[in-house]
Amino acid sequence: xxxxxxxxxxxxxxxxxxxxxxxxxxxxxxxxxxxxxxxxxxxxxxxxxxxxxxxxxxxxxxxxxxxxxxxxxxxxxxxxxxxxxxxxxxxxxxxxxxxxxxxxxxxxxxxxxxxxxxxxxxxxxxxxxxxxxxxxxxxxxxxxxxxxxxxxxxxxxxxxxxxxxxxxxxxxxxxxxxxxxxxxxxxxxxxxxxxxxxxxxxxxxxxxxxxxxxxxxxxxxxxxxxxxxxxxxxxxxxxxxxxxxxxxxxxxxxxxxxxxxxxxxxxxxxxxxxxxxxxxxxxxxxxxxxxxxxxxxxxxxxxxxxxxxxxxxxxxxxxxxxxxxxxxxxxxxxxxxxxxxxxxxxxxx
Numbered sequence: 001x002x003x004x005x006x007x008x009x010x011x012x013x014x015x016x017x018x019x020x021x022x023x024x025x026x027x028x029x030x031x032x033x034x035x036x037x038x039x040x041x042x043x044x045x046x047x048x049x050x051x052x053x054x055x056x057x058x059x060x061x062x063x064x065x066x067x068x069x070x071x072x073x074x075x076x077x078x079x080x081x082x083x084x085x086x087x088x089x090x091x092x093x094x095x096x097x098x099x100x101x102x103x104x105x106x107x108x109x110x111x112x113x114x115x116x117x118x119x120x121x122x123x124x125x126x127x128x129x130x131x132x133x134x135x136x137x138x139x140x141x142x143x144x145x146x147x148x149x150x151x152x153x154x155x156x157x158x159x160x161x162x163x164x165x166x167x168x169x170x171x172x173x174x175x176x177x178x179x180x181x182x183x184x185x186x187x188x189x190x191x192x193x194x195x196x197x198x199x200x201x202x203x204x205x206x207x208x209x210x211x212x213x214x215x216x217x218x219x220x221x222x223x224x225x226x227x228x229x230x231x232x233x234x235x236x237x238x239x240x241x242x243x244x245x246x247x248x249x250x251x252x253x254x255x256x257x258x259x260x261x262x263x264x265x266x267x268x269x270x271x272x273x274x275x276x277x278x279x280x281x282x283x284x285x286x287x288x289x290x291x292x293x294x295x296x297x298x299x300x301x302x303x304x305x306x307x308x309x310x311x312x313x314x315x316x317x318x319x320x321x322x323x324x325x326x327x328x329x330x331x332x333x334x335x336x337x338x339x340x341x342x343x344x345x346x347x348x349x
Contacts, residue, residue: 001138001139001142001196001221001224002035002193002196002263002266002267003032003035003263003264003266003267003289004198004258004263004266004267004270005138005142005196005198005221005224005225006028006031006032006034006035006135006138007028007029007031007032007267007270007289008028008267008270008271008274008287009221009225009228009251009270010027010028010031010032010131010134010135010138010228011024011025011027011028011274011287012225012247012251012270012274012279013225013228013229013232013243014027014028014228014232015279015280016229016243016244016247016279016280017228017229017230017232017233017235017236017238018232018233018236018238019232019236021282021283021285021287023127025287026127026128026131026321027127027130027131027134027232028131028287028289029131029289029297029321030127030128030129030130030131030132030135030321030325030328031131031132031134031135031138032135032289032291033131033291033297033325034056034057034078034079034131034132034135034136034329035056035057035135036057036291036292037053037055037056037057037325037326037329038055038057038058039053039055039307040053040054040055041053043302043311044309044310044311045310045311045312045313046310046311046312046313047313049313049317051317051323051326053326053329053330054073054326054329054330054333055074056074056078056132056329057074057078057079058070058074058075068149068150071148071149071150072148072149072337072348072349073333073337073349074148075148075149076101076148076149076337076348076349077136077332077333077336077337077348077349078132078135078136078329078332078333079136079139079143079148080101080103080139080143080146080147080148081103081107081109081110081113081136081137081139081140081143081336082100082101082102082103082107082109082147082148082341082344082346082348083100083102083103083104083105083107083109083110083140083144084100084104084107084108084109084344084345084346085099085100085102085104086104086107086108087108087344088108089108089109089112089343089344092345098147098149098151098153100344100345100346101147101148101149101151101346101348102144102145102146102147102153103139103140103143103144103145103146103147103148104140104144105140105141105144105220105223105224106137106140106141106227107140108344109340109341109344109346110136110137110140112340112343113133113136113137113332113335113336113340114133114134114137114231116133116332116335116336116339116340117129117130117132117133117332118130118234118235120331121235124319124324125324125325125327125328128321128324128325128327128328129328129331129332130232130235131325131328132325132328132329132332133332134228134231134232136332137224137227137228137231138224138227138228140224141220141221141223141224141227142195142196142217142220142221142224143195144220145206145213146195151207152207153206153207153208154206154207155205155206155207156194156204156205156206157204157205158204158205158212159194159202159203159204160202160203160204161200161201161202162201162202162203162214163201193261193263194215195215195217196263197217197261198217198218198221198254198255198256198258198266199217199218199255199256199257199258199259200215200217200218201215201216201217201218202214202215202217203215217255218252218255218256221255222248222251222252222255225243225248225251226242226243226248227242229242229243230242247279250278250279254269254270254273258270267289271287271288271289274287275287292305293305296322297320297321297322297325298322300320300321300322301314301316301317301320301321301322301323302317302322333349336349337349
């Protein structure tokens, strides 16, 4: 999924679940920032204070994607959550270990990951941790069938649209345009951005010779949006009714009609719809997102969104959204890799 879902759809479902604008803004920003937090290492301050962060994403062509250790630390816990074959803890899917790692929608490990985030309710960074968890949870629908490691299961061949609309053009040509075979079989790299397009109805052949794998992205994204709403209702202690029929119809319409290939363009149109009150009254509030620049969480925390050898320390840093988000990343990864996944027989960190 891209910024149109992780930021704006997460915001919409947060509000519809019962969160106010301020809290929903934090949740949605954190959910999207998982894709934008590509820097790691120490932040050094002139007063000798220091903060160490981790990254939760790499660029598609980053050489780190050829590093199995980095894949286990980034792609598995944050983007391609191992599904254990859809089985509960204590049960083993048929086949080799890779079948434990393949992402499955709403899997038992993913639900346990959400529950772990819910337990942080009341902490200073509880909403940041929730946003991180919701990003990972939503991706289990879009990234199902793929694994966050280098493996042939992630092969994609003979991709084509199957609804006759040809909204996205010739899928196979787009794979060739990316020099498909030069990309490592990591996650859905070989599938380009096809799993992330909310309007796409397509099929492909995978590395397990399942012919064909059919994907109706619109239905999958609607399922994910409804599941996010239910999860946040559960977090708030309200009835898990999910999205109302009217709200789900509006969201589905956006998925179907905003058919721009560029996720940023779809995101802009979602922002316009939200700020115009298409889903609920904003009452003077405005939703926006800046991954970098002066309005970003990073700039507010450090005075700049650029990495510098030394930063000027502010007492407000400890309570900044940027630090609390990065704390949440580390908490999430530690608990996922060392507590949750081992209960499913998965050693990944």
